[in-house]
Amino acid sequence: DAMVIQNPRYQVTQFGKPVTLSCSQTLNHNVMYWYQQKSSQAPKLLFHYYDKDFNNEADTPDNFQSRRPNTSFCFLDIRSPGLGDAAMYLCATWEAGGYTDTQYFGPGTRLTVL
């Protein structure tokens, strides 16, 4: 029944070693978001895809990239993780123009940088 799936739930990487987090959805929503949530802070949007259109937030570091090969999947690539990138990464989806205006979140991937 999971609608937004994130893998892995926990990811450990080394300082500077590229890492990819994945998100998939069974809702067929046209918008997918990536949020970063650091310890004891609120989630902060990094970027989103509206269909195939990529929209980056102004203050998202260049170190963060994203890919959306199809409607169901979206990836977050961190090219050279630093210690400050340790956080929970949340994927969310939304159907623009749909009946409801709610976002559905995945369980998150907790990234540790050693």
Place this chain on the structure above:
Amino acid sequence: DAKTTQPPSMDCAEGRAANLPCNHSTISGNEYVYWYRQIHSQGPQYIIHGLKNNETNEMASLIITEDRKSSTLILPHATLRDTAVYYCIVRVVGSGSARQLTFGSGTQLTVLP
């Protein structure tokens, strides 16, 4: 989107009603009030939203003041599983763009046995 103000923390006894306030004094006419909650180590979960009328669903009730400058989320019979951070968010609906949720600091609700 309008900014919201919430108390940082609240306690509630199990089985009692939890009333979580939110101030959004700069809300504009086309902005809705949304509530999400985030249980520890999970993704945020939608609870309820409304424009100006009070709303109720299986999870909670939302009371919005007549001037729309504040609202209260009510969990009628709080359980230990309701312990979470509750976010009040104000945003425009149906703008045609992929409007993200701008999370404030939220209220940490602790339900006590």
